[in-house]
Amino acid sequence: MTTTLEIEGLTVAYGGAPVVDGVSLAVPAGSVVALLGANGAGKSSLMRAVMGLVPSTARRLAVDGRDLAGHPPERRADAGLGYVPEGRRVFAGLTVRENIEVAVDGAAGARAARVAEMLELFPDLAAKAGERAWRLSGGQQQMLAIARALARRPSVLLLDEPSLGLAPLIAAAVFARLRAVAESGVAVLLAEQNAARALAIADTAIVLAHGRVALVRPAAGLSADDEALAALLA
Amino acid sequence: MPTVQLLVNALALGAAYALVALGFVLVLNAAGAVNFAHGDMVMLGGVAAVAASTLLAAGGLRLPGIVLVPLVVIVSGLVGLVVAAVGFWPLRDRPPAAMFVATIALAAVFEQSATAFFGPEPRAAPAIWDGPPVIIGGIALGRQPLALILVAGLALAGVYALLERTQIGRSFRAVAQDREMARALGLRATRLIVGAFALAGGLAGLAGALLGHQFFVNAGQGPAYMLKAYIATAIGGWGSVPGALVGALLIALFEMLVSAALSAVWAQALLYLSLLAILLLRPQGLFGEAVGRRA
Ligand SMILES: Nc1ncnc2c1ncn2[C@@H]1O[C@H](COP(=O)(O)OP(=O)(O)OP(=O)(O)O)[C@@H](O)[C@H]1O
Ligand SMILES: [Mg+2]
Numbered sequence: 001m002t003t004t005l006e007i008e009g010l011t012v013a014y015g016g017a018p019v020v021d022g023v024s025l026a027v028p029a030g031s032v033v034a035l036l037g038a039n040g041a042g043k044s045s046l047m048r049a050v051m052g053l054v055p056s057t058a059r060r061l062a063v064d065g066r067d068l069a070g071h072p073p074e075r076r077a078d079a080g081l082g083y084v085p086e087g088r089r090v091f092a093g094l095t096v097r098e099n100i101e102v103a104v105d106g107a108a109g110a111r112a113a114r115v116a117e118m119l120e121l122f123p124d125l126a127a128k129a130g131e132r133a134w135r136l137s138g139g140q141q142q143m144l145a146i147a148r149a150l151a152r153r154p155s156v157l158l159l160d161e162p163s164l165g166l167a168p169l170i171a172a173a174v175f176a177r178l179r180a181v182a183e184s185g186v187a188v189l190l191a192e193q194n195a196a197r198a199l200a201i202a203d204t205a206i207v208l209a210h211g212r213v214a215l216v217r218p219a220a221g222l223s224a225d226d227e228a229l230a231a232l233l234a
Numbered sequence: 235m236p237t238v239q240l241l242v243n244a245l246a247l248g249a250a251y252a253l254v255a256l257g258f259v260l261v262l263n264a265a266g267a268v269n270f271a272h273g274d275m276v277m278l279g280g281v282a283a284v285a286a287s288t289l290l291a292a293g294g295l296r297l298p299g300i301v302l303v304p305l306v307v308i309v310s311g312l313v314g315l316v317v318a319a320v321g322f323w324p325l326r327d328r329p330p331a332a333m334f335v336a337t338i339a340l341a342a343v344f345e346q347s348a349t350a351f352f353g354p355e356p357r358a359a360p361a362i363w364d365g366p367p368v369i370i371g372g373i374a375l376g377r378q379p380l381a382l383i384l385v386a387g388l389a390l391a392g393v394y395a396l397l398e399r400t401q402i403g404r405s406f407r408a409v410a411q412d413r414e415m416a417r418a419l420g421l422r423a424t425r426l427i428v429g430a431f432a433l434a435g436g437l438a439g440l441a442g443a444l445l446g447h448q449f450f451v452n453a454g455q456g457p458a459y460m461l462k463a464y465i466a467t468a469i470g471g472w473g474s475v476p477g478a479l480v481g482a483l484l485i486a487l488f489e490m491l492v493s494a495a496l497s498a499v500w501a502q503a504l505l506y507l508s509l510l511a512i513l514l515l516r517p518q519g520l521f522g523e524a525v526g527r528r529a
Contacts (some may be wrong), residue, residue, distance in 0.1 A: 051418050077420035089415045091408045101418040102404040111401065152420060 004029045004187035008057035012049045014038035014182045020046045021211040027156065027187040032178065034219060035191040037208035038233050043191035044086050047158045051083045052076045064155055082154030086161050088145040090202050093133035096125050099133050099144055103151045118147045139170035146177065163194055168198045195233060196224035208231045238373050240490055246379035248486030249386035251462055253441040255482040256393060256475065257434030258463035263410035263473055264430040267330035268339040270439060271317050273460030274344035279310040279439025280451030281352055283359040299360035299447065303385065306443040307436040314435020318428045326424060341456055348453035359446030382444050389440060405431065465509045
C-alpha cells in the first residue's frame with residue numbers, strides 16, 4: 001500500500017508548552033487510522049495543524065508525496081486533504097445541495113453531476129437537498145460534513161470526533177460509511193473518544209497522551225478494554 | 235395625491251439607501267468588521283458623477299445621468315478595492331477592531347481629498363432621467379424617483395441573483411458564515427472578501443450618484459451615509475441581508491414622513507435617537523436574528 005498522508009515530527013504550541021509534541025504517523029491509502037486519546041491529548045490540534053488552521057512545525061508533512069509545509073489551508077485542500085471538523089460546521093444558511101456544491105470546483109454541469117453522485121451516496125441527504133443545513137438533525141449534519149469533504153475527491157480524509165453527540169444507531173451508520181470510504185481508496189484519519197467504535201473500523205490505532213504518541217498497534221490486536229489502552233484514555 | 239407621491243419618493247430614497255446598506259452588510263459579513271469608510275464610498279460615487287458630467291459638459295456633451303452610471307460604478311468599485319487593499323488585506327489576520335480603525339483613517343483621507351479636489355460646496359449630480367413629471371393614473375410622478383427605483387431595483391436584483399444563483403455567491407456566503415471552514419474546503423476566502431469590497435464600493439457609488447441629484451454631493455456627507463447603513467443593519471438584525479434592506483426602506487419612510495410633518499433636521503435628529511434606542515433596547519435588531527441564518 002502507498003502511504004498517502006505522512007507526518008514526521010509534528011509539533012503544535014499555542015504560545016506555551018507544545019500540545020502536540022513531535023508526532024509521527026502515516027496513513028496508507030485505503031486504510032483507517034484511529035487517533036485515540038483522552039480529553040486534551042491533542043487530537044484536534046493535530047488535525048487542525050495538518051489542515052494548516054493552526055501554526056505548527058514538522059520535519060515532514062506530505063500528501064501523496066507532495067510537501068505541504070507552509071501552505072495555507074486552501075492549498076492543502078487542493079493537494080487532497082479533506083477535513084470534517086469537530087462540531088461539523090456545516091454552512092447553516094446554505095442548503096444541503098449548496099453545502100456540497102460550494103466545495104466542488106469546475107463548470108456548473110460537472111458540479112451538478114458531482115452533487116448528484118454525493119446525494120446518491122447519502123440518501124438521507126437527498127431527501128433534504130433543498131433544506132437549509134441548520135434544519136438538519138445532528139446525524140444528518142454529520143453526514144453532510146462528510147459528503148461535503150468527499151465531494152472534492154480527497155485522497156486523505158481527516159475526521160474529528162464524528163460520533164460526538166450522535167445516538168448510537170446514527171453513529172454506527174456514520175462509521176459504516178467511513179469504512180466504505182476507506183475501501184474506496186481514501187486514507188482516513190479518525191480522531192475519536194469512543195475507542196470501541198473507532199477500533200471496530202480501524203486498521204491501526206494510535207494513542208496520543210499529552211501530545212505524544214504513546215501507543216501504535218494494529219487495531220485487530222487491540223480491545224477497547226485493554227488495560228494499557230484504558231489507562232491512556234482515562 | 236400627495237400620499238402616493240410621498241410613498242414613491244420614500245421608495246426611491248429607500249431603494250438608494252438599500253444599495254448603501256447592502257454593500258455595508260456584505261462587507262460586514264465577509265470581513266467580520268465594520269467598514270467605517272463605507273459612507274465615503276457613497277460620497278465618492280457622487281463626486282465621480284458630478285466630475286464626469288462637468289467634464290463632459292465642458293467638452294460640449296450633455297449626456298443624461300443614466301449614461302454615467304456604468305462609469306460611476308466602475309470608479310467606485312475601484313475605490314472599494316483601495317479600501318480592501320489598505321483597510322482589510324494587510325490586517326486580514328488581525329482582530330476586527332484593526333480594520334475598523336484603519337477604515338476610520340481611510341474615511342478621513344477620502345473626505346480631505348474630496349474637499350481638496352471638489353471644494354466644500356455641495357453640488358448636484360446630473361439627473362438620471364430628466365424632464366417633466368410623468369402622469370400615471372392621474373398622479374404626477376417625478377422622473378428621477380421613478381428612475382431611481384428602477385436602477386436601484388435592477389442592481390439589487392442583480393446582487394440577489396449573484397449571491398443565490400452562482401458559485402461565487404455560494405462561496406461568498408460560505409466564507410461569510412465560517413471563513414476558516416470555507417478555506418479548509420479550498421475556497422479562496424481572501425479573494426472573495428476583496429471582491430465584496432469592490433461590489434460594496436460599486437453599490438455605494440451608484441447610490442451616491444443616484445442620490446446626488448436631489449440631495450446634492452458634498453465632501454463631508456460620508457459619515458451620515460455610513461450611519462444610515464449602520465442603522466439599517468442594526469434595525470434588520472446585525473448581519474442579516476434582507477433585514478438590512480428592510481431597515482433601509484424603513485429609514486427612508488421615516489425620514490420622508492418626519493420631514494413632511496416637521497422638517498429634514500428633525501428627521502435626522504430623531505433617526506439618530508432611534509438608533510440609540512434600538513441599540514439600548516433591542517441590540518439583536520428590530521427583527522432579531524436567527525442564529526446561523528446570516529448570509
Ligand atoms: N486555541 C487554543 N489555544 C490554546 N490552547 C489550546 C487551543 N486549542 C486547544 N488548546 C489546548 O491544547 C490541548 C490539546 O487540545 P485539543 O483540543 O487538541 O485536544 P483533543 O485531544 O482534541 O481533546 P478533546 O478530546 O477534548 O477534543 C489542550 O490542553 C487544550 O486546552
Ligand atoms: Mg478535540
